[in-house]
Amino acid sequence: MRLGISNQDVWDIASLPRKGHCSFRVKFTDIHFLDSEGRISNPRSGGSLVIRLTFKCLEKIKGCRFSIGIFDIYGSQLMTLPTYAVSNDYTFDAGEHQIDCTLEKLPLTVGIYKVGIWCGEPNEVFDCIDSLLQMDVEDDDYYGNGLRIASNLNGKVVLQDYSWEVFK
Numbered sequence: 001m002r003l004g005i006s007n008q009d010v011w012d013i014a015s016l017p018r019k020g021h022c023s024f025r026v027k028f029t030d031i032h033f034l035d036s037e038g039r040i041s042n043p044r045s046g047g048s049l050v051i052r053l054t055f056k057c058l059e060k061i062k063g064c065r066f067s068i069g070i071f072d073i074y075g076s077q078l079m080t081l082p083t084y085a086v087s088n089d090y091t092f093d094a095g096e097h098q099i100d101c102t103l104e105k106l107p108l109t110v111g112i113y114k115v116g117i118w119c120g121e122p123n124e125v126f127d128c129i130d131s132l133l134q135m136d137v138e139d140d141d142y143y144g145n146g147l148r149i150a151s152n153l154n155g156k157v158v159l160q161d162y163s164w165e166v167f168k
Contacts, residue, residue: 019116019130026061026119026126029096030054031133043106043135045149045159046142051081051101053117055127063089064126068101069116070108071131078108078158089121110139111155 014029035041036048043049051068067082081101083090090099114131139148142159149159 016129019128022125022127026055026057028055028127042138044138044140046140049103049106054098056096057092057094059094062091063121067118071114107159108137109149109154
């Protein structure tokens with residue numbers, strides 16, 4: 001099985017190996033990368049990206065947190081996107097649910113990345129898939145100037161909007 005995600009891939013993440021001890025009171029069942037129109041699509045450098053996690057709760061869960069990690073091909077973590085840093089903890093009834101993480105402008109160059117997902121509370125890990133999912137980022141004009149990022153940097157740097165100013 002190819003552990004990757006693209007428009008053509010359809011597979012069940014529920015059967016992927018888990019990291020550490022997971023209670024599975026919440027279990028991930030699917031992940032999708034969506035563009036700004038809500039279509040399943042490979043992410044684009046500088047484009048809007050929604051990472052949609054689908055999960056199943058075995059019972060009512062209070063104080064639930066999520067996190068997404070993005071790693072380069074060498075295993076170095078480039079980004080961490082935890083819910084607790086930008087919102088309150090969540091409560092879910094038993095059953096299937098979805099949660100979206102939105103990046104308005106994906107700061108990654110073209111390349112292959114690994115994605116890890118985590119769900120739990122401070123003292124319990126419900127589910128954790130550690131950087132087994134592949135994310136193929138496609139090239140685009142990140143800075144809107146018609147230029148592409150130098151190919152030797154592909155998959156190795158995080159991009160950031162910035163400016164330069166000359167003083168006399």
